[in-house]
Amino acid sequence: MAKGMQGFGYAFCLLLSVLLNILLVANILYGGDGEWRLRELKWSQDAAAAAETVAALQCSGHGRAYIDGKIGDDGITPVCECHNCYSGPDCSLLLPDCFADADSGDPLFLEPFWVQNAASSAVVVSGWHRMSYSFPGSSNPGSAYFSQELENHIRKVHAVAGNAITDGKYIVFGVGSTQLCNAAVYALSLENSSSLSPAKVVAKIPFYPLYKSQTEYFETKYYEFQGDPSLLKNDTDAAGNVIEFVTSPNNPDGHLRAPVVGGPFARAIYDRAYYWPHFTAIPAAADEDLSIFTISKLTGHAGSRFGWAIVKDKSVYENMFMYIKAAELGISKETQLRALTLLKTVLQGDGRGIFNFSYEKMKSRWEKLSQIISQSHRFTLQEISPKYCNFFEKIRGPSPAYAWVKCLWEEETNCTTVLEAAKIIGRAGSMFSAEDRYVRLSLLKRDDDFEQLLVRLRELVAIEDGAKTM
Known part of the structure; x- marks a missing residue:
C-alpha cells in the first residue's frame, strides 16, 4: 500500500512539473493582457500583414503595387505601378500608340510562377538578422562571407537540372554574374602574370556587350579587351596569353558555343547564364574550369543581384574571392537569404x-x-x-x-x-x-x-x- 502511494506521489509530481513547464512556456510566448497573441511573433505578423495588403492590390492584372513603392495622397494606400503600355489608377487603360518594348533582358516572364508559390517563397527578415559582416566558421576563404546552406542548395539545383558538375569544385558568390565576369578576368590574368604583355580578352561576335565595356572600364596592366578571336591570327603571343568569354547559350542568338582559341595557356570563362532547361536543350552537364551562373535567369529575380561561379582551380577561386572581398566585403546577407528561400522553393517536390x-x-x-x-x-x-x-x-x-x-x-x-x-x-x-x-x-x-x-x-x-x- 505504501509503495502504491509512493508511486502515485511520483506520478503527481511529474504531472505537476509538466503543467508548470507548460505554464512557463505559455507565459513566455503569450502576453498576460488577455489577448492570445504570440508575443515573440508579433513583429512578423505585422510585417506579413503589410506585405499581404500590398499583394492584394490587383491593379487590373496590368500592374503591381510594392511594399517599397509609391504611396497615394492619403499617405497610406500603395499606388499601382503599371506595366508598359498601361495607365490609370488601376492600370486598366491600354495606351493605343504605345511602343512594344523588347529591349531589356528583364526575366519577368517568371512572375506568374512566383505568384503561384507565394507562401513558400516569401521572406520575412528580422531587424537583427545577420548584422555581422561575416558568418561564423572559416573552413575556406569564402565561408565567412558566403552562406554554406545556400551553396549546398546551389549544388542541389544543378544536380536536378543536370546542367553543371559541381563535385570537387569551389563556388564563389557575386553581385550578379556581372561582377563575377570581371572577377574571373582578373583572377585568370594573374595565372599568367609572368607574361610581359597584358592578357588579351576576347569574345566571338556577336557577343554580350558587357564583356567589352566592363573589361575596358576596369582595364589594368594585367588585361585588355581585344575583340573577336579572329583578330589574334597574326599575334605570336596570343596562344599563351588569352582569356576568352564563351557564352553558351549565346546572347543574343541562343546558340551553344565552344572556345575558338586553343593552346595550353589559353583560358576560357564560360558564361552559362542561359544554360537552363527552359532556354536550351541540355546535352550534357557543363564541366569547365570556370563557369558563371546567375539567379536572374534561373528564377527571374534580376533585382536581387546574385550570381555564382563554379571554379575548378583553388588559386583561381581564391583570387576571385579576393576580388569580391575587396569590392564588396562579401555579398548582402539579405540577398543570400532570399536566394536560399527561392532555391528551396525551386527544389520542392521533384525540383522540376x-x-x-x-x-x-x-x-x-x-x-x-x-x-x-x-x-x-x-x-x-x-x-x-x-x-x-x-x-x-x-x-x-x-x-x-x-x-x-x-x-x-x-x-x-x-x-x-x-x-x-x-x-x-x-x-x-x-x-x-x-x-x-x-x-x-x-x-x-x-x-x-x-x-x-x-x-x-x-x-x-x-x-x-x-x-x-x-
Whole structure:
C-alpha cells in the first residue's frame, strides 16, 4: 500500500512539473493582457500583414503595387505601378500608340510562377538578422562571407537540372554574374602574370556587350579587351596569353558555343547564364574550369543581384574571392537569404516544376513569334536546331531567351530603325559588335510586353508589300 502511494506521489509530481513547464512556456510566448497573441511573433505578423495588403492590390492584372513603392495622397494606400503600355489608377487603360518594348533582358516572364508559390517563397527578415559582416566558421576563404546552406542548395539545383558538375569544385558568390565576369578576368590574368604583355580578352561576335565595356572600364596592366578571336591570327603571343568569354547559350542568338582559341595557356570563362532547361536543350552537364551562373535567369529575380561561379582551380577561386572581398566585403546577407528561400522553393517536390513551367512558356513564345516571321520576306530569325535534352529525356525544339532578327531588304541596313518606325524597341546589332542589319528582341518580359510585341509584329508584316513599293 505504501509503495502504491509512493508511486502515485511520483506520478503527481511529474504531472505537476509538466503543467508548470507548460505554464512557463505559455507565459513566455503569450502576453498576460488577455489577448492570445504570440508575443515573440508579433513583429512578423505585422510585417506579413503589410506585405499581404500590398499583394492584394490587383491593379487590373496590368500592374503591381510594392511594399517599397509609391504611396497615394492619403499617405497610406500603395499606388499601382503599371506595366508598359498601361495607365490609370488601376492600370486598366491600354495606351493605343504605345511602343512594344523588347529591349531589356528583364526575366519577368517568371512572375506568374512566383505568384503561384507565394507562401513558400516569401521572406520575412528580422531587424537583427545577420548584422555581422561575416558568418561564423572559416573552413575556406569564402565561408565567412558566403552562406554554406545556400551553396549546398546551389549544388542541389544543378544536380536536378543536370546542367553543371559541381563535385570537387569551389563556388564563389557575386553581385550578379556581372561582377563575377570581371572577377574571373582578373583572377585568370594573374595565372599568367609572368607574361610581359597584358592578357588579351576576347569574345566571338556577336557577343554580350558587357564583356567589352566592363573589361575596358576596369582595364589594368594585367588585361585588355581585344575583340573577336579572329583578330589574334597574326599575334605570336596570343596562344599563351588569352582569356576568352564563351557564352553558351549565346546572347543574343541562343546558340551553344565552344572556345575558338586553343593552346595550353589559353583560358576560357564560360558564361552559362542561359544554360537552363527552359532556354536550351541540355546535352550534357557543363564541366569547365570556370563557369558563371546567375539567379536572374534561373528564377527571374534580376533585382536581387546574385550570381555564382563554379571554379575548378583553388588559386583561381581564391583570387576571385579576393576580388569580391575587396569590392564588396562579401555579398548582402539579405540577398543570400532570399536566394536560399527561392532555391528551396525551386527544389520542392521533384525540383522540376519551375523548369517545366518556364520551358512551356518560352517554347510557346518562340513558336508564336516564329509563326509571324515565317510569313515575312523582309525579316528572318536565327535557326536553332532541335536537340536531345538530358533533362527532358527527349529531342526538344528551341525556346531561346531572345530573337535575333535580321532585316533582309538590301536598303534596310539599320534594322533597329525599321522596327522603331513600327513602334517596336529592340537592341541594335552594333551593341553586340555585329551589323546593324541585326536587332535583338527580348522574349523574357511580362505577358503584356510579349503580347504587345506580337501585335506590332503582325501589323509590320501585314504591310510589307506596301512598304516595299513606297
